[in-house]
Amino acid sequence: MDCNHKLKTDSKHICSNYHEAIEFIGRRWMGMVIYSLMDGPKRFSELAEEINGISDRLLTERLNELIKEELVSKTFLEDSSKKVEYALTERGMSLKKVIEAILAWIAENEK
Amino acid sequence: MDCNHKLKTDSKHICSNYHEAIEFIGRRWMGMVIYSLMDGPKRFSELAEEINGISDRLLTERLNELIKEELVSKTFLEDSSKKVEYALTERGMSLKKVIEAILAWIAENEK
DNA sequence: AACATAACTTACGAATGGTAAGTTTATAAA
DNA sequence: TTTATAAACTTACCATTCGTAAGTTATGTT
Numbered sequence: 160m161d162c163n164h165k166l167k168t169d170s171k172h173i174c175s176n177y178h179e180a181i182e183f184i185g186r187r188w189m190g191m192v193i194y195s196l197m198d199g200p201k202r203f204s205e206l207a208e209e210i211n212g213i214s215d216r217l218l219t220e221r222l223n224e225l226i227k228e229e230l231v232s233k234t235f236l237e238d239s240s241k242k243v244e245y246a247l248t249e250r251g252m253s254l255k256k257v258i259e260a261i262l263a264w265i266a267e268n269e270k
Numbered sequence: 271m272d273c274n275h276k277l278k279t280d281s282k283h284i285c286s287n288y289h290e291a292i293e294f295i296g297r298r299w300m301g302m303v304i305y306s307l308m309d310g311p312k313r314f315s316e317l318a319e320e321i322n323g324i325s326d327r328l329l330t331e332r333l334n335e336l337i338k339e340e341l342v343s344k345t346f347l348e349d350s351s352k353k354v355e356y357a358l359t360e361r362g363m364s365l366k367k368v369i370e371a372i373l374a375w376i377a378e379n380e381k
Numbered sequence: 382a383a384c385a386t387a388a389c390t391t392a393c394g395a396a397t398g399g400t401a402a403g404t405t406t407a408t409a410a411a
Numbered sequence: 412t413t414t415a416t417a418a419a420c421t422t423a424c425c426a427t428t429c430g431t432a433a434g435t436t437a438t439g440t441t
Contacts, residue, residue, distance in 0.1 A: 178302055180372055185296005191289055203388050250379055260371035261291055268361055314419050330420060
């Protein structure tokens with residue numbers, strides 16, 4: 160295991176080292192948003208409904224952060240209505256193993 | 271994958287479901303503290319020195335949270351001086367796979 | 382024309398984190 | 412033997428992040 164937590168130089172994404180990555184995916188509701196998008200693209204309202212307890216404000220904020228990190232893409236649907244769709248990018252999808260590791264850890268530690 | 275994020279009932283630990291677990295290990299400096307303890311027990315001052323940028327206040331707070339979750343144990347060393355030692359419990363050690371998954375994700379996504 | 386829904390945005394008090402300085406007990410140095 | 416240094420915290424205070432609720436804009440429905 161190598162953890163270059165001093166590195167903060169010219170990297171494109173926040174999540175380019177362990178320190179920043181774990182705190183990024185651990186921000187409030189972030190894990191739930193990522194998890195929720197794992198089974199396919201969803202609209203804002205679908206996410207809001209599915210993730211019990213999140214507010215519009217935080218959902219917007221987390222989605223924008225995910226977009227900035229290129230873990231999620233945003234598409235405006237062209238059926239002449241004001242609808243959007245959020246989807247995990249390949250980079251975002253590859254977080255699946257991290258999520259699975261966390262779920263495995265929880266299962267393992269149930270008394 | 272099953273994520274029971276509605277569950278908040280009678281569980282002993284905060285980290286008994288995905289939602290709480292990911293936000294717990296993602297709190298500020300938490301990942302670094304866990305990482306730092308992965309290679310063996312350490313004293314407060316050793317952790318403070320090793321984890322570049324953390325303050326005494328936050329280190330104390332994170333360690334206490336880890337102890338409450340039974341991921342870390344605290345031992346007062348008996349050489350008649352006021353020294354303590356923090357070590358990962360077995361439960362804490364089993365987080366190694368999560369950390370490795372995050373490190374793998376970062377490596378995988380380097381351009 | 383009036384109301385509803387989607388996808389935000391704004392405002393504001395509460396919780397969490399950052400920075401720095403202060404405590405307490407214990408060994409080390411003068 | 413007083414003086415200083417170090418370990419392991421605590422306390423105080425300001426800044427950032429979060430939670431709650433209400434407002435906005437554009438389309439869709441009755």
